[in-house]
Amino acid sequence: MNEEVNFFNKNGYLVLEHFFPKQAIALVLKEAKSVFLRQFIEKKYIMPCALEDLDDAQFNNFLYRLFEEDLECLTNCGKQVQHLISLHTLSLDAKIVDLLQRMGLKSPIVSTRPVLYFNHPKLAKQKVFHTVDAHQDWRSMQGSLNAVVIWIPLVDINKALGALEILPQSHLDGLRTDHIENGFGMVALTDEEKENLIAVELNAGDALLFSSFLIHQSGDNITDMPRWSCHFRYNDLEEETFIQRKFAHPYLYKPMEELITKDFPTINDLSKIYS
Numbered sequence: 001m002n003e004e005v006n007f008f009n010k011n012g013y014l015v016l017e018h019f020f021p022k023q024a025i026a027l028v029l030k031e032a033k034s035v036f037l038r039q040f041i042e043k044k045y046i047m048p049c050a051l052e053d054l055d056d057a058q059f060n061n062f063l064y065r066l067f068e069e070d071l072e073c074l075t076n077c078g079k080q081v082q083h084l085i086s087l088h089t090l091s092l093d094a095k096i097v098d099l100l101q102r103m104g105l106k107s108p109i110v111s112t113r114p115v116l117y118f119n120h121p122k123l124a125k126q127k128v129f130h131t132v133d134a135h136q137d138w139r140s141m142q143g144s145l146n147a148v149v150i151w152i153p154l155v156d157i158n159k160a161l162g163a164l165e166i167l168p169q170s171h172l173d174g175l176r177t178d179h180i181e182n183g184f185g186m187v188a189l190t191d192e193e194k195e196n197l198i199a200v201e202l203n204a205g206d207a208l209l210f211s212s213f214l215i216h217q218s219g220d221n222i223t224d225m226p227r228w229s230c231h232f233r234y235n236d237l238e239e240e241t242f243i244q245r246k247f248a249h250p251y252l253y254k255p256m257e258e259l260i261t262k263d264f265p266t267i268n269d270l271s272k273i274y275s
């Protein structure tokens, strides 16, 4: 076994510096921001001709304004960014598959759809929507015992921006979750464990791999900027207990029943598309 695998097995995590080309990460961030930008234009926060001069601070102010003025629109943008082609492409990158196999997942398979976070207290009505306390991902995934998470910053993330905090070696203590909060399997930490948490500062292009049993939590974002990150989760189809447990899968994915936009579309709306 090589050093990386030994370190991962012992500590439950692995930091991979410069894992992705910066352009691949920048593309995901750009596509995510462009989802919101279309609504900023629709709402006349900004004219299309002024887009080139829009800086990060102005973008963030528009984002916070959208949260205050039209939560449904902000939420729907947040849903759309989960479906970006660049995000899904990144989650299936050959480098990831190779890494998973090196870490012992013989037949890796996507556990849950990729998620993209843009966390800031100004973008959430409840704490759990911007800062998640100590939890283990396995409780929500319930997949193979060697399931892993790959946590990827889309911007440089230091402590002030809320670097993810992990508890090394906690994957060896098994499932410690005592209740579920918004889908997260929460863990009560001892005072000693709280002191042993380490904040993993990462730059765009880096990746953090960790066991789905590793206890981790969000750091506090004390800046004016959202913390952009994406998180991928994988199971192993070859892991014995996963096979025995009939490939348990706890996620539900289904459409709501009501028509969101009443009396839409008309024949006229459609004819504009197909003319």
Ligand SMILES: O=C(O)CCC(=O)C(=O)O
Binding pocket: 117, 131, 132, 137, 164, 216, 217, 218, 219, 229, 231
């Ligand atoms: O990124 C975060 O701050 C929390 C998210 C997380 O830990 C998770 O998705 O499991």
